[in-house]
Amino acid sequence: MTSLNFEEKNKNEAEKKALSSDLKKTLADIAASIRILSMDAVQKANSGHPGLPLGCAEIGAYLFGMVLKHNPKNSSWANRDRFVLSAGHGSMWLYSLLFLSGFNLSLEDIKNFRQLHSKTPGHPEYGDTDGVETTTGPLGQGIGNAVGQALGIKLLENKFNKDSYKIFDAKVYCLMGDGDMMEGVSSEVSSFSGNLQINNLVAIYDANKVCLDGPISESFSDNVKERYESYGWKVYEINGHDFDEIHSVFTLINKGQDRPVLIIAHTIIGKGSPNKAGTSKVHGSPLGAEELKLTKEALGLPLESFYVYPSALEFFKNKLKDEEKLEKNWNDQFKKWSEAFPDLYDEYKKMKERFIPENLENELKALPIKSPIAGRNASHAVIQELAKVMPELYGGSADLSVSDMTMITAYPVVSRGSFKGRNIKYGVREFGMATIASGLTETGMILPFIGTFLTFSDYMRNAIRLASLMKLRVIYHFTHDSIFLGEDGPTHQPIEHYAALRAIPNLHFIRPADANEVKMAWMAALKYHGPTAFSLSRQNLPTLSETDVPYNEGMGRGAYILKKEKKKADFTLIATGSEVELALKVSEELEKMGKGVRVISMPCTQIFDSQDTAYKNSLLGGDIGKRVSIEAGVDLGWHKYIGIDGTAICMKSYGLSAPYEKLAEEFGFTVPSILKRIL
Structure with a gap:
C-alpha cells in the first residue's frame, strides 16, 4: 500500500484531529x-x-x-x-x-x-x-x-x-x-x-x-x-x-x-x-x-x-x-437572503421553476429576422432574445461558437477564476461537453444548450443516449446539417445522422425548414421535459410564408400540411429542413402539369408519432397519391411514412467536396431531378 502523500507539516496538522478509537x-x-x-x-x-x-x-x-x-x-x-x-x-x-x-x-x-x-x-x-x-x-x-x-x-x-x-x-x-x-x-x-x-x-x-x-x-x-x-x-x-x-x-x-x-x-x-x-x-x-x-x-x-x-x-x-438541522439553518439563511435581495430571489425562482415567459410564442414570432438566413443564424437571433428573459439558459460550444452561432453576446465567457459568464468554451471535447451539459441540468436550475457540427454528434452519442434515458433537459445545437455545407466535404457532411438520432428514445430531433420553424423549434425544446437536438443549416434559406402558423398547429404537431392539394392528391411530398423549400418548388411544377399535390413539413418525427390517430390520419391517411420523402440523408425510417412503394429522395452515398449548388445537382436535389424520379 502507498501511504499518504502530503507534505509532513500538513500531515502532522491533520493528525491532530485524528479519529477516536470509538x-x-x-x-x-x-x-x-x-x-x-x-x-x-x-x-x-x-x-x-x-x-x-x-x-x-x-x-x-x-x-x-x-x-x-x-x-x-x-x-x-x-x-x-x-x-x-x-x-x-x-x-x-x-x-x-x-x-x-x-x-x-x-x-x-x-x-x-x-x-x-x-x-x-x-x-x-x-x-x-x-x-x-x-x-x-x-x-x-x-x-x-x-x-x-x-x-x-x-x-x-x-x-x-x-x-x-x-x-x-x-x-x-x-x-x-x-x-x-x-x-x-x-x-x-x-x-x-x-x-x-x-x-x-x-x-x-x-x-x-x-x-x-x-x-x-x-x-x-x-x-x-x-x-x-x-x-x-x-x-x-x-x-x-x-x-x-x-x-x-x-x-x-x-x-x-x-x-x-x-x-x-x-x-x-x-x-x-x-x-x-x-x-x-x-x-x-x-x-x-x-x-x-x-x-x-x-x-x-x-x-x-x-x-x-x-x-x-x-x-x-x-x-x-x-x-x-443543517438544512433548516440553510432555509433560515435563505429566507433572510430572499428578503434582502428580492430581485435575485425572483431570478432564483425562475431558474428553479424552469421559467418560460407566458407570451413567448408571440414574442418570438414578432422577432424580426432577415430572409434568407441560415438556420444557425436564425437560432442565434432567438438565443439572444431568450437569454434576456430566461436566466436559466447557459450556452456553450466545442470550439465552434463562431460557426455554430451559440454565443450569448450580452454575457462573458466562463473562465478560470470567473464564473459570471453564460458562455462555456468546452474546447474540442464533444463527448466531454455532452456529459458536462447533463451535469449542468442535473443541478435543477440550469438549462444548457451546447453546439457543434451535426456530424460530430457521433462523438457525443452515448452521452445523448444517457441524457435521453434520464429525460434531461439538454438542447443540442447541431449545425452544418447536410451535404449542403459544401466544400468541407464528406468528412463533415452528415448523411446517416438524422436516422441515428431519431432512433434514440425520448430524444426530439428537430430539423427546421426556415426561420419560422427555428423559432418554434425553440418553443418545442423549452416545453419538452427531455432532450432536444436541433439540426440547423449552414446555407441561407428563405423564410416561407407557409410555415408562419401557430405553434399548436405546426411545430407542436411534429408535422403539418404546408400546402393543401387543390384537387384529389396525385402526390404527397414530405420534407424536412432545407428540402422543404425544394418540395414546394416541385409541387409548383407538378401543379402546372395538372397534378394535385399535398406538401407536408415534418420537422420532428418523434413529436408527430406522439399525436393522436385522428391527426396522423388527417395528414397521411387515405388515398393521398404517391408518397415522396425529400431529405438529404439516408432513407432509413422514411418508409414508415411513405410506405414500401413510396419514393425516398435521399442520399445513398457519402457526399463530396464542392459548392452546395453543385452538390444539389450531383445528388439529385433539384426540381428536374426529382420530377424525373417521381413521374
Whole structure:
C-alpha cells in the first residue's frame, strides 16, 4: 500500500484531529455492513459486481459518515453535497450506503437488487432511486456528469452568493475506477475542469490494479498522478483501507480547496475473499455460496444474510438529526437572503421553476429576422432574445461558437477564476461537453444548450443516449446539417445522422425548414421535459410564408400540411429542413402539369408519432397519391411514412467536396431531378 502523500507539516496538522478509537470502530461497522449487504445482494440476484463494494467499503463509510453535507430525508435540497458513482457497476456499494444513511431505500429494496422494477437496478439510474444523482454505468461519463454538477454549482455561487450569505457552497464527490480512467472522456472532462480550476470537485480513484478482463497492467500503465497534475489538479495518494489516512486527506481538503482534487486510493478489489481478492474473478460475478461464507469468516463478519450492525444504523440515525438541522439553518439563511435581495430571489425562482415567459410564442414570432438566413443564424437571433428573459439558459460550444452561432453576446465567457459568464468554451471535447451539459441540468436550475457540427454528434452519442434515458433537459445545437455545407466535404457532411438520432428514445430531433420553424423549434425544446437536438443549416434559406402558423398547429404537431392539394392528391411530398423549400418548388411544377399535390413539413418525427390517430390520419391517411420523402440523408425510417412503394429522395452515398449548388445537382436535389424520379 502507498501511504499518504502530503507534505509532513500538513500531515502532522491533520493528525491532530485524528479519529477516536470509538469512531473508527463505528466506521468499521459501517464498512462491514456495506460488505455484507453487497455480497449478499449480489449472491441473491446471482448477478452483479461484488469487487468494488468489498474494496471501497472504508471509503464509503467515511464519505457518507463524515464528509457529505446533505439531508437524506430531502434528497433534492438545493445546497446539498452531491455524490456520483462513476464506476456504476459497483452499484450495491452505493445502494448499501443510501439505505444505511436514511434515504428512501429499504432493506427489502436491497434484497430485490437487479429485479424487475426494483429501486435497485443493476446500475444506478437517475429518478429510480432516491439519492442517485445521475445514471452511470457506461464508464467515464459519471465523472463528466460530476464535473458538470460542480461547474453548475460554481455558476450558481457566482450568481446568488453575497458576502453575508452563502446560498451555494456545496461540493461534488465522485468515485472512479480503472475503467473510468481508461475511457477517453475522463481525460476530456478532467482537462476541462483543471483548466477552469473548479475547486468544489473531489474525485476518488479506486486504484485496485484490476479490470474486468484481468490485471490492469495488461492494458493500462499511465502515471495517473502526473497525468492529473498536468491537468492542474491537486493529487493525493492514500491507503483506501486506512481510516486514519482517509481522514487526514479529507481534513486537508476541508481546510481549503483551490482546484479540483484527485485522491488515488489504493485498494484490494474483493478484499477479504480468500480465493478471489485482488483478481478479476471478483469484479463482475457473484462470489458463490462457498466463497461468500469463506469471505465472511475471513473478515470476521456474521454469517447471517443481510446482517446490518446496529451501531451503523444508530450512527446514521443520530447523524440525520444534524443533517436535518443543517438544512433548516440553510432555509433560515435563505429566507433572510430572499428578503434582502428580492430581485435575485425572483431570478432564483425562475431558474428553479424552469421559467418560460407566458407570451413567448408571440414574442418570438414578432422577432424580426432577415430572409434568407441560415438556420444557425436564425437560432442565434432567438438565443439572444431568450437569454434576456430566461436566466436559466447557459450556452456553450466545442470550439465552434463562431460557426455554430451559440454565443450569448450580452454575457462573458466562463473562465478560470470567473464564473459570471453564460458562455462555456468546452474546447474540442464533444463527448466531454455532452456529459458536462447533463451535469449542468442535473443541478435543477440550469438549462444548457451546447453546439457543434451535426456530424460530430457521433462523438457525443452515448452521452445523448444517457441524457435521453434520464429525460434531461439538454438542447443540442447541431449545425452544418447536410451535404449542403459544401466544400468541407464528406468528412463533415452528415448523411446517416438524422436516422441515428431519431432512433434514440425520448430524444426530439428537430430539423427546421426556415426561420419560422427555428423559432418554434425553440418553443418545442423549452416545453419538452427531455432532450432536444436541433439540426440547423449552414446555407441561407428563405423564410416561407407557409410555415408562419401557430405553434399548436405546426411545430407542436411534429408535422403539418404546408400546402393543401387543390384537387384529389396525385402526390404527397414530405420534407424536412432545407428540402422543404425544394418540395414546394416541385409541387409548383407538378401543379402546372395538372397534378394535385399535398406538401407536408415534418420537422420532428418523434413529436408527430406522439399525436393522436385522428391527426396522423388527417395528414397521411387515405388515398393521398404517391408518397415522396425529400431529405438529404439516408432513407432509413422514411418508409414508415411513405410506405414500401413510396419514393425516398435521399442520399445513398457519402457526399463530396464542392459548392452546395453543385452538390444539389450531383445528388439529385433539384426540381428536374426529382420530377424525373417521381413521374
